[in-house]
Amino acid sequence: MTQVRSTPPGREQSRPGGPRWWTARRRDHLAGFLFAAPQLAGTALFVLLPLGLMFWYSLHDWNVLAGGFTWTGGENYERLAQDPALPGVLRATAAFSIGLVALNLSLALVLAILLDQKLRGTVVFRTIFFSPVAVTLVAWTIVWRFLLQDDGGVNGLLSVVGAEGPNWLRGEATAMASVIVVQVLKNVGLNMVLFLAALQGVPRELYEASTIDGAGAWTRFRRITMPMISPTILLTSIITVVGSLQVFAQIDVLTSGGPGTSTTVLVYYLYQNAFQFHDFGYGATLSVLLFAIVLVLTVIQWQMRRKWVVHED
Template sequence: MTPSASKVAVTAGRVQPRPAGAGHPSVGGRRSFWTVRRRDNLVGYLLIAPQLLGSALFVLLPLGLVFWYSMHEWNVLAGTFEFVGRENYDRLLADANLREVLGGTALFSAGLVVLNLALALVLAILLNQRLAGTTFFRTVFFSPVVVSLVAWTIVWQFLLQDDGGLNGLLGVAGIDGPNWLRGEGTAMTSVIVVQVLKNVGLNMVLFLAALQGVPGQLYEAAELDGAGAWTRFRRITVPLISPTILLTSIITVVGSLQVFAQIAVLTQGGPGMSTTVLVYYLYQQAFQFHHFGYGATLSVLLFAIVALLTVAQWRMRRKWVFNET
């Protein structure tokens, strides 16, 4: 065998290095601008362009306009639009009603989040069992989610009136029920319960999907080791569904801070201001009292609270969400 043939035989099984620029089309010996990577990037940008455009037009632009309006006094009736700088923010700090409004908002959000998540998790655990009729009850508990919010609220308004259906049932049992929507001690509780029953089915379905993704072998191994039901729930179920708990908590917190229709239909913020939450107070200032500049300032405050709570929950996930670092 000649030396050249021997060299060819030795190098025949090796992977030869690819020359730089090989595989890319070239024009006149120069590398083409439209490489495979750039074409892929262009396709990706084109696919997300509608979403980016929608976010810019319907999220970023309105946020910027709200902040701009908050520095003006806009009188629609008089047709004036006057720049006032930070006057609306000074008014926000001096608003005597704001503390009560924020307290009512915090009470409503806390009650809604705790009851909603707890009830949804309990229902999901029960409906995850292999029992007869679980499909029927899943449908029953999820049905209110797809019902019109206003229709749902109007029905409950009739049920919770002083002479409504709920007090009628209590009267059969010899109990004199209160005026649920006009008592200071019952109005907020009634609104919270109505909202919980409306949306608990959504979180229930999310928890149910998470529970069905937990491997059954883990429960079997824990049971063989002598772990009880509570230990299995605390050590296996909660950690493995913790990402879903994070998701549902963020969704529920944000939704609780944006509640409006239930308050407007059931209590109109009363009695007094006991059920006046921040969004309803914003509506009153802007559309009832025509203080659009101050209403925009309250919108900025609402955005700041939602953003702060969302970021706080997202940052805290590393301490309790499974497989997060």
């Protein structure tokens, strides 16, 4: 009888004629690293390297026009802590982010629920609400800048019903509200589609069983719909929060940070210091602050998922 010799785990035989260390496991590992190499290289080149340079530049006084690049250590961070304009910038950033996230997510969820009712014409309305997502951001914002002027289309519609509208982009309260609404109308279709896909994935048997048990519409929404689509709510909330902290083109085209500094959010204040005042060192310091805020908010949202996202433990 011929004995069959088994190979111990982790000691695969190499190919005949090849080196003994070139095992099948090592070949698999090399193939995996080669497939992941482009993504790793892109992350290192376009994420990690800019982050490192951002921290490095924040430690210098860099004026491009004067040609100076001087080590200052923590002076830019001391300046950041004493900047008299920073509290107002942070308040404007918080107002914009809170207003945008609340209005965007709530409107997107309402639209998704309405479109999930299988009524006639839902495809047309879905296209109408999603089409602004495909429109160029600057073109969309320029159109709304003309519509929101004192003699623009919005006030023209109000005059038809006998109402007189303000100059929306010249009042502190109305300017911030206008920027928020324009941004919500631009991107609400994306979250609407995500919510609609999540709603269509909820088993209909759950609604039928709850209806038999006597549950009303609000109870079904609170006890079935919200828990089942909670992973999508987490995803859209993270995307929307991060996007709200990176708004620039809308502010620049609509208000240029005004009136006064009422719509000067952190990203626009960063742009002003770096590219208008040519103080790239302090601009990099503001970038560090923005990175820290985004990181903290993302971590908080990710940690909260265990409390309100279904199937998380």
